[in-house]
Amino acid sequence: MDLIVRGANLPDGRSGIDIAIKSGKIAAVEANIDTSAAREIDAIGRLVTPPFVDCHFHMDATLLCGYPRYNESGTLLEGIELWAELKPNLSHDWYIERALEYCDWAVGRGLLAIRSHVDTTDPSLGAARALVEVREQVKDYIDLQLVAFPQDGYLRSPIGVENLDKALDMGIDVIGGIPHFESTNAEGTEAVRRLCALAAERGLMIDMHCDETDDPNSRHIETLAAETIRLGLHGRVAGSHLSSMHSMDNYYVSKLIPLMAEADIQVIANPTANMLLMGRHDTYPKRRGMTRVKELMAAGLNVSFGQDSVMDPWCSLNTGDVLDAAHMAVHAGHLSGHNQMSACFHAVTDNPARTMGIEGYGLEVGCNGDLVVLQASDPVEAVRLRPTRLHVVRRGKVIAECPAQTATLDLPGRPKTTEFIRQTKPPA
């Protein structure tokens, strides 16, 4: 064997499990594997998970925070204005340099699959050209999937339609959209119809920024679900953000969610970004702008959490750790039940892997030899601690490592170190 990870806790609750990897694939998953390997990792009591997945990101804009100035209002619209000012000044090299720097952060966080939207409404298609190159450069350690995203509107931008086609011809993987940003509601509907038809014609997936607004009348997700069903695109279509669902009338939502379930819409919430951006026109009480995660999960939809932004014109925060998004979702969506917190861990691992269609993802025999050893014992603790990634493994090779985080104590009669992990048991 090339690598054996010993004594792991798995996300499904099994413990004391060894995982053996040979020739880049998982060769065995069982207790006490009786063979040796070129390298062995002691993971006793540690949670071992398939890699983290971020299925909603904007790599073309990342690490631009502060250029040409900060977003002082904190609104989505000031972010879009800032991005429009920046676009003409972003060189090919700067796109690539920032993307590669971010990918380094991602690997350190055990984040080995990313779906990034790429703005296609820049006349030069500079972002698309650069990120296609980055996708190739990082392919040995990150699965980077690119979405053709008409930031200034598919129909509203004079080059929206033409450039989206060109980006797909360049090899961008997925069709994007932004119907709530088109000039009128009717044009938003028209954009959804045309983009769905294009996906059917080209045999591609769709991931649409949909209803990222506090306006309860922004209902493009309804058209997206209906067109998905009409064209037989079930399971291939994602609705990202879906913020307006937070503000919609409950009666309307009681019809909408079953329609989304019928279409097998892939739901992607962006809890950290939308908690910052939404509700900005409210006085008090302030709406949170995160879609109805609890209800969508309960209806059986595949729900994932993305970061959306890391230090870009929209959001100066985030770190490349999708567990921050899961942690925020627990707070914003009142998802604090034990099983709900566990579901939030799956929303940044296997759920987005399914949305992206990643082949060989998981910890079963025959899957890719990709995994992360965490300084936590189970998924709920991982969401609570957002812990250190002790070892990050890709195709059986350790590609990142970090020492365990501990605090050294100087207290009379107490242990010398703590890991912030609960050690105590009820008294006998």
Ligand code: FE2
């Ligand atoms: Fe986004």
